[in-house]
Amino acid sequence: MATYYSNNFTTTAGLSATTLEDGFIPYVGDINGRMRTKRMTFIPGAAMSAADVVRMGQFRSTDRLYALYYESADMTGTSTIDIGLYLSGANHDGAVIDDDLFASAIDTSGQAVAYADILTSAALTPTDRGKSLWEQAAVGAASYTTNPNVMFDMTILVNAATASTTAGFALQAIYVAGD
Numbered sequence: 660m661a662t663y664y665s666n667n668f669t670t671t672a673g674l675s676a677t678t679l680e681d682g683f684i685p686y687v688g689d690i691n692g693r694m695r696t697k698r699m700t701f702i703p704g705a706a707m708s709a710a711d712v713v714r715m716g717q718f719r720s721t722d723r724l725y726a727l728y729y730e731s732a733d734m735t736g737t738s739t740i741d742i743g744l745y746l747s748g749a750n751h752d753g754a755v756i757d758d759d760l761f762a763s764a765i766d767t768s769g770q771a772v773a774y775a776d777i778l779t780s781a782a783l784t785p786t787d788r789g790k791s792l793w794e795q796a797a798v799g800a801a802s803y804t805t806n807p808n809v810m811f812d813m814t815i816l817v818n819a820a821t822a823s824t825t826a827g828f829a830l831q832a833i834y835v836a837g838d
Contacts, residue, residue, distance in 0.1 A: 692835035702827035713815040720793040721837020727778040732826035738819040739764040747810035757799035758816045
């Protein structure tokens with residue numbers, strides 16, 4: 660009978676770790692981190708065009724995302740949106756990292772969406788929950804092998820024009836702040 664160890668006992672957890680690391684200290688987000696929530700809302704005020712990007716909120720590359728919820732009213736018109744990450748840049752004008760990392764082609768027309776968990780609806784799987792944002796980005800389109808120590812903007816990319824000026828969307832992130 661073998662004994663295996665989780666990420667609370669060894670850095671090789673999840674890889675059939677059978678050796679306990681003496682003196683190993685797990686990441687605070689895995690053992691006693693304080694969960695935080697960030698609610699981000701946007702009401703357009705005017706019709707939106709294809710390729711419009713809404714910067715919803717800023718996060719550190721070390722923040723560990725555990726859940727991401729999406730909700731919206733009926734945006735009318737025929738449109739879909741993607742939810743992803745961009746670099747923050749100097750004035751929240753940074754380049755795209757992966758514009759559909761968290762969700763791809765969410766239909767915003769003719770229906771309201773109430774509090775849907777979207778964290779694993781695109782490139783990410785359930786085992787990617789709780790990874791640092793830079794690690795989640797590397798699962799998607801980014802090619803990070805170490806923490807780039809940058810700030811990311813969580814974004815919504817509009818894929819086609821929307822007619823609504825009063826209905827909007829909201830995201831709620833549940834995460835542990837990185838070091």
